[in-house]
Amino acid sequence: xxxxxxxxxxxxxxxxxxxxxxxxxxxxxxxxxxxxxxxxxxxxxxxxxxxxxxxxxxxxxxxxxxxxxxxxxxxxxxxxxxxxxx
Amino acid sequence: xxxxxxxxxxxxxxxxxxxxxxxxxxxxxxxxxxxxxxxxxxxxxxxxxxxxxxxxxxxxxxxxxxxxxxxxxxxxxxxxxxxxxxxxxxxxxxxxxxxxxxxxxxxxxxxxxxxxxxxxxxxxxxxxxxxxxxxxxxxxxxxxxxxxxxxxxxxxxxxxxxxxxxxxxxxxxxxxxxxxxxxxxxxxxxxxxxxxxxxxxxxxxxxxxxxxxxxxxxxxxxxxxxxxxxxxxxxxxxxxxxxxxxx
Amino acid sequence: xxxxxxxxxxxxxxxxxxxxxxxxxxxxxxxxxxxxxxxxxxxxxxxxxxxxxxxxxxxxxxxxxxxxxxxxxxxxxxxxxxxxxxxxxxxxxxxxxxxxxxxxxxxxxxxxxxxxxxxxxxxxxxxxxxxxxxxxxxxxxxxxxxxxxxxxxxxxxxxxxxxxxxxxxxxxxxxxxxxxxxxxxxxxxxxxxxxxxxxxxxx
Numbered sequence: 001x002x003x004x005x006x007x008x009x010x011x012x013x014x015x016x017x018x019x020x021x022x023x024x025x026x027x028x029x030x031x032x033x034x035x036x037x038x039x040x041x042x043x044x045x046x047x048x049x050x051x052x053x054x055x056x057x058x059x060x061x062x063x064x065x066x067x068x069x070x071x072x073x074x075x076x077x078x079x080x081x082x083x084x085x086x
Numbered sequence: 087x088x089x090x091x092x093x094x095x096x097x098x099x100x101x102x103x104x105x106x107x108x109x110x111x112x113x114x115x116x117x118x119x120x121x122x123x124x125x126x127x128x129x130x131x132x133x134x135x136x137x138x139x140x141x142x143x144x145x146x147x148x149x150x151x152x153x154x155x156x157x158x159x160x161x162x163x164x165x166x167x168x169x170x171x172x173x174x175x176x177x178x179x180x181x182x183x184x185x186x187x188x189x190x191x192x193x194x195x196x197x198x199x200x201x202x203x204x205x206x207x208x209x210x211x212x213x214x215x216x217x218x219x220x221x222x223x224x225x226x227x228x229x230x231x232x233x234x235x236x237x238x239x240x241x242x243x244x245x246x247x248x249x250x251x252x253x254x255x256x257x258x259x260x261x262x263x264x265x266x267x268x269x270x271x272x273x274x275x276x277x278x279x280x281x282x283x284x285x286x287x288x289x290x291x292x293x294x295x296x297x298x299x300x301x302x303x304x305x306x307x308x309x310x311x312x313x314x315x316x317x318x319x320x321x322x323x324x325x326x327x328x329x330x331x332x333x
Numbered sequence: 334x335x336x337x338x339x340x341x342x343x344x345x346x347x348x349x350x351x352x353x354x355x356x357x358x359x360x361x362x363x364x365x366x367x368x369x370x371x372x373x374x375x376x377x378x379x380x381x382x383x384x385x386x387x388x389x390x391x392x393x394x395x396x397x398x399x400x401x402x403x404x405x406x407x408x409x410x411x412x413x414x415x416x417x418x419x420x421x422x423x424x425x426x427x428x429x430x431x432x433x434x435x436x437x438x439x440x441x442x443x444x445x446x447x448x449x450x451x452x453x454x455x456x457x458x459x460x461x462x463x464x465x466x467x468x469x470x471x472x473x474x475x476x477x478x479x480x481x482x483x484x485x486x487x488x489x490x491x492x493x494x495x496x497x498x499x500x501x502x503x504x505x506x507x508x509x510x511x512x513x514x515x516x517x518x519x520x521x522x523x524x525x526x527x528x529x530x531x532x533x534x535x536x
Contacts, residue, residue, distance in 0.1 A: 002302040003373070005326045008147060010190035011133045014096050020192030038193035039324065045369035047416055047496050047516045052372060059372070066520035066533045073519065100337055136339040142361055142418075143336070144344055167365070169345045177341045185336050 006038040009049060012063055013037065016072055019083030029078035031056035037080075096187045098135065099123075103182045104157065109245045112164040113211065114175040117157055120186060126150055128222035129195040129215045129297065129325075132160065132188030136170060146170045149214040149299075149325075150189065153221035161245060163211040194297065194325045198226035202295040205288045205317075206234040207278065207308045209300020210243070212327055216297055217246050220257060232257045235286045237278050237304065239265040260286050278304070283311040290316030295323070302326040352422065355412055357527035360420040366482065367419060371515070374480045375450035375501050382485060384469060385504035386438050393438040393507075398485070402471070404429050409468060411491035413498070414527040426489055428470030431462045431505070442507035446514060447488050450501040455514035456523065457490065457497060462505070466492055469502060494525040494532065 006013075006022050013021035022038040033055040040051040040060060048064035053076070060076035074080060105117030126132075131149045152159040164175040178184070196204070196219045204223070206216040213236055223232060234253075238244045240263055250259045262274035262282060274282055288294040296317055298308045305326045312322050346361040356362060385395040396404070406429045414420045446456050461467065470489040471478055478484035483500030490497045496516050517523050522531040530536060 002326075004302065005324065007131075007191060007194050007325045010131070010192075011096055011147065011187065014190065020190075022191055023193035035319075036193050043371050045367065045417070047369070047521055048371070048519055050371040057373065062519060064516070064519035064521070071520045098336070135336060136342045136344075137336040138342050138344060138346075139338050142344055142346065144342075173339070173342050173344075179340075182340055183337045184339070 003052075004042045004044060006036070006040040006042055006051060008042050008044060009051070009063070012049060012070075016063065016070055017083055021083055024083055025079075025081045026060065026077050027079040028053035028056060028058065028060055029076050030058040030060075032078070034079075096133075096190065098185050098187045100183050100185050101158070103178055103180050103184055105159075106178065106180055109161060110243055112175065112243075113161060113245050114164070115151055115159050115161045116174065116178065116184070117152075117159045118184060118186070120158060123158055124189070126154055126158075126189035127191075127195040127197070128153060128219040130189040130191035131215070132158075132186050132190060134160075134170070134174070135185045135187075136173065137185070144170050147190070149218065151214050151218055153218055153225050155225060156221070161211070161214045161217075194299070194323050196222065196295075196297065198222060198228050200295065201230055202321075203288050203292050204230055204232035205294045205296040205312070206232065207287075207296065207298040207300075207312070208234060208236040209278075209304030209308065210238060210327075211245065212298075212300025212304065212325070213238075213245055215299055215325065217250070219297060220250075220253065223257075224255075229256055231288075231292075233286065233288060234259045235262065235274075235278070235282075236260070237262045237264060237300070237308075239263065241268050241271075278308050278311065280311050280314055283308070283315060287312060287315060290318075293321075295321050297323050297325075299325040300327060346419075355422060356420055357414050358530045359418060359532075360414055360527065361418050363419040363421055365419075366421060366424075367415070367417070368481045369415070369417065370481070370500075371453065372451050376480060377450055377485070377501075379485060383503065384434070384486070386434065386440070386507065387504055388440070388442065388507040393440070394434075395504075396434075401429065401469075401486070404433055406430075406471075407468075409489075409491075411489075413491050413495050416494045416496055416521065416525070416532050424491075425474050426468065426470040427472035428468030428486070428489055430465065431467040431469065431488075432465065434469065435459075435463060435505070440507050442509060444508040444511045445505040446508055446512060447497075447499040447502050448504055448506055449499050450503055453499055453501070453515050455488075455497050455499045456508075456511055456517060457493070458511065458524070459507075461493065461524075462488075462490060466490065492526075494522075494527050496521065497525050 051061040062073040101118040101120035107115040148160040151161040379398040468489040488499040488502040
């Protein structure tokens with residue numbers, strides 16, 4: 001199963017951030033690579049959604065839907081621009 | 087960004103299936119009438135949600151095939167082991183309801199006032215958002231030079247063949263057929279590679295903006311190929327469908 | 334908000350006709366075997382593969398692939414239940430019982446944390462990986478376990494939700510406390526009994 005990219009979680013990101021995020025710039029906390037969220041490598045099959053840095057492969061974002069709530073882990077991101085900054 | 091104000095939440099709405107058009111043996115375009123569509127930008131997609139009688143749900147994303155201003159449409163490829171695509175391409179009927187939300191996407195979008203030459207690379211059903219871009223270009227009267235290089239297995243697998251073939255006014259459409267070619271075929275053959283791109287792509291010096299869409303492996307090769315020709319990575323926009331597309 | 338029913342949509346599920354009792358609550362039956370991953374499939378040469386029992390930073394026992402395959406194994410047929418709601422009946426595996434592996438070390442730890450190539454972890458009580466309830470499986474359906482399904486070897490703990498059956502398992506770390514593994518950290522249930530529908534923390 002090939003992974004997708006950040007475009008595929010566009011809807012999820014709007015749910016979580018309340019805004020379009022695919023064009024927003026993020027910086028990987030492991031290797032420093034900077035690029036649009038759309039470029040992240042995304043594994044979508046549940047139990048959760050995992051986004052990895054395209055360059056180093058480390059996990060930068062995790063989204064887990066638990067009942068009506070989405071748990072968001074952005075600790076792998078060193079920096080994530082604000083929505084609308086694109 | 088007039089007309090694209092985000093309300094902060096995407097809400098599901100129930101659209102009526104207005105039309106079904108078979109594009110190829112495994113591909114179908116679904117015309118939709120949602121009650122409250124806010125409009126969209128070329129390149130965006132929407133989410134579809136199906137609910138079975140026992141409450142089971144499945145959700146998928148599909149690129150919007152219609153240009154902004156046209157009746158909303160998505161084009162779906164039936165995947166043999168898919169869960170949703172066989173339903174959408176074979177079971178769905180005009181008059182049925184389809185729950186959807188959108189538009190979604192802020193990165194893989196084209197603005198008609200972008201004056202850059204357009205380089206479009208399509209792998210299989212990755213042609214859908216690129217066709218949307220070309221239709222938007224036509225509707226808005228943009229005169230940016232545009233090239234589409236479309237990789238498909240065989241000629242019968244080419245979606246929108248008649249429509250793409252009709253393009254003129256600054257749009258060049260080229261095909262590469264990877265699995266079989268008709269007799270007398272003069273187009274490209276085989277998978278996209280550096281040589282093919284060197285031949286078919288706008289030179290980097292023209293400062294084109296590129297949109298590459300298709301299965302993940304196609305996008306990796308094609309995007310790397312453009313960067314290898316000197317396209318700045320920031321000028322190569324990518325959208326990966328994965329091997330299963332929307333399933 | 335209730336969604337309209339999509340006329341004629343069934344998905345990939347098949348009717349459980351006569352097998353309802355084998356479906357935990359909230360589950361649907363499937364014939365397929367979906368691949369669920371949080372990262373790229375690791376590819377480790379068998380010459381480099383080891384399975385280890387560790388504790389407190391120390392390796393108590395380790396097997397190379399050859400040593401592991403020399404240990405007695407058994408075929409097991411079990412139903413498996415994924416937290417994403419699909420259940421697959423009568424899946425056939427071949428593997429080494431965790432009892433056999435743990436039996437080679439002295440231990441009295443109450444918990445284990447399974448660790449894997451790619452960094453995945455999951456936590457289990459020791460009594461849920463012993464007493465004939467768990468295996469390190471290397472064959473599925475009569476064939477070597479494919480990499481995308483966890484090959485060369487995965488943990489198999491069929492009485493719990495399948496996220497506990499860690500793919501690409503490389504060992505068990507003996508622990509004094511039940512510490513959440515990867516998905517458990519994000520809100521999945523620490524134990525994961527499908528018959529009590531323990532999908533999320535608090536269930």
